[in-house]
Amino acid sequence: LEKELNENSRLKSQVRIPTEHHVHSVALDFKIRDHLETTIAPAAKGENGSWELFCEDGEMKLFTREIEIEGGVCVDPLRAVHVVDNITAKEICTRFWDTEVRLEWELTIETCRVCEVLSDRDVVLYQTHKRVWPAAQRDVCYVSGLREIRLDKIAYKEPELERFGELKNCWLVINYSVDHQSAKLAPGMVRATVDVAMICRTYVRHGVKNPKRSDIKTSIVYTATINPGGWVPKKALRTVYRREYPRFLRTFTQYVAKKEQDLSLNL
Ligand code: 6CM
Secondary structure, three states: OHHHHHHOHHHHHHOOOOOOOOOOHHHHHHHHHHHHHHOOOHHHHOOOOOOEEEEEEOOEEEEEOOOEEHHHEEOOOEEEEEEEEOOOHHHHHHHHHOHHHHHHHOOOEEEEEEEEEOOOOEEEEEEEEOOOOOOOOEEEEEEEEEEEEOHHHOOOOOHHHHHHEEEEEEEEEEEEEOOOOOOOOOOOOEEOEEEEEEEEEEEEEOOOOOOOHHHEEEEEEEEEEEEOOOOOOHHHHHHHHHHHHHHHHHHHHHHHHHHHOOOOOOO
């Protein structure tokens, strides 16, 4: 198709070509579009009653729904919204995506390895997670993509934040499970699968020409669906999730704020 497109300029003008080509680029592009269409939709915020608000701490709110699939495996989706001051969408997403700093904030993992660099913004990663008794240890292999999103691609607004300031930019990270030849299952390990999105939007206080860190706010929408890859006691799993997701969001955003506070603001 690529060869045909290059040779046929009429076709080329009609088809949207992704900015990079690799084995996961089409699927990743599709995932990004799907998350932009569904994840940031206001109805998904839990306001329609189908999501249970299980943790609220200032601006941070976490919701879940109880969902089981065949075999009684619990795959409860998680949805979190947060607003943080002083740090940008790019700073948050870059640090979430960057494997070099992963062990500085990610408290649930034991190891993290890059299986393949697909482009300067897409990688395949393999992680082992700390074992939680009585379940077997889990590992996961996933594509991780980092993108800046054009503002005209964002269908949904955040009225409260728009009262504060002007939407300046939007960044996201998408992590979803794939197979990779260098990520074979180790003995005793169970392969979990993930579908994670972190979508951040930065707002600059109305009327400010040369914004300082104190003039910006960033909204975060984080969603995660983990399939533990086999039966785990439901009660124990839900207890772990309800403890670990708020801990992750709090630890991670505080980590980014600390690392960026003395660096110059780059919008
Ligand atoms: O999104 C988060 N972290 C990212 C970078 O690490 C990445 C992580 C995916 C999480 C994969 C978890 C798989 C392991 C599940 C184990 C379940 C077994 C528990 C047994 C209990 C009895 O996207 C932050 C992730 C925060 C997770 C709480």
